[in-house]
Amino acid sequence: MHPSNGRAAADAFLTVRGLRKTFGDEPVLRGVDLRLPAHRTMSVLGRSGSGKTTLLRLIAGLERADAGTVVLGGRSLDGVPARERGAVYLYQESLLFPHLSVRENIAFGLTLGAHRGRDLDGEVEAMIDVLGLTAHADKRPHQLSGGQQQRVAFGRAVILRPKLLLLDEPFANLDAAIRTQMQDLFQRLAAAYQITALFVTHNLKEALLMGDRLAHLRDGILKTYDSRQAFVDDPVVGVRDEMAFWTALREETS
């Protein structure tokens, strides 16, 4: 074993070993291994259909794996239902509850059995403030823009201080400017709330921006990288091709 891998295994907060999933006759994940230390974000880059969403759903407990184990914070999640895992899933769509206001959406998780008894009002108001949504707190989701809706979805997840945040291309439906704002917001929240997260995306730039750990998922096989340099140097990832394209464009236009 590589020395750095051994250290990573010892420090790992999330450990996934040999995760396999087949739908019908089609294998989607073929033995995925990954280790992620606490308070770090791993970007998982992959094309559509590469198994990214399945990987997150298995870790969240929304699908049952054919084989493999998931250990989170030293606890095996085998047979643990989704509601007891402490892993919150964030979707491409904000999925705000349409009958609730912004404030009620953000407070939603705190009012469920698992979190009752916490200082609801204080935490919710603080989160609304952090998200910059004070003026919109009493609005319904349909009165918000796409970016604001996704901010509320982040707040609703982060306020629970989950052990793990699973982000399934949460910015894919946003335009470029809002996407940049949201990436910045996520990085601020991740630092402030010491979030451990798996961030899947098909966007190369976003993967590099969001993750301090990097991985590439292709045909159900996950490859993790020890450094950004190793990620950039791997021809399968496509960073070199991207850089060559922009360099050629700069030379052509200068």
Place this chain on the structure above:
Amino acid sequence: MHAPSASISRAQAIVAALLAAVCLVPFAYLAALSVADPWTFPALAPEGWSLARWGRMLTGAGALGPSLSLSLSLSLTVAIASTAAGYVTGKFIAYHPWRRRLLVLAYVPFVMAPVILGVCLMYLFLRMRLAGSVAGVMLAQTMFAYGFSIIFFNAFWSARLKAMEDLVATLGGTTAEAYWRVLLPVSVGMLLICFFQTFLISWFQYGLTLLVGAGKVQTLPLKVYDFVSEANMYYAALASCLLVLPPVALLWVNKRFVFRQGLGTT
């Protein structure tokens, strides 16, 4: 420049008034006939007006009161049972790998007319001693309305709602909390519409009720037909008014509480 648009709106108003008249005149005529005292051909108007028939109906004469209560309780039970069962079954089928095959089964009651369905069920109902009973009519109507309800809700349960349910689970909620706090509030408009539709299916049911009820279960549509065949036009009009009132009330409720509050919440 404003004149043409004003004339267009006047024309629109006239057409709208004509359409409203076409829709409302038959009901107004029925209401007038139910209080006419008497109204014989070739008189253009009744000789007088009287609420005596409505009073007799309220005091039990003509058995309209019991028919009204029977129809109301029958239709409310059928609507509640088929809406609740269709909500749950529609979800089960919508997320089932054999969705299409299972959905075909729900269409079976619609492939045949209600009367044909009644004929098919008759032997079974006779063996179960349900023929000629309120319970038998209720069961037969529910089978028909249940199929409608499944098809109605099958289209409602989407990947988005499934994702919402999953999201509640990852936020720490139980299945009961997902239903009570999210799915039911989001579904309330669709539940009301389905309740309304299944109520109407049962309320206006004639052939199936006559066949399975063997003429012993005297719902309002059967009463109307009886009065018409007896050439008792005043009581037929009164029974028809009673037949129309609950759907009108439900339509008002739907308009007031469903469409105004927005189906768009889903």
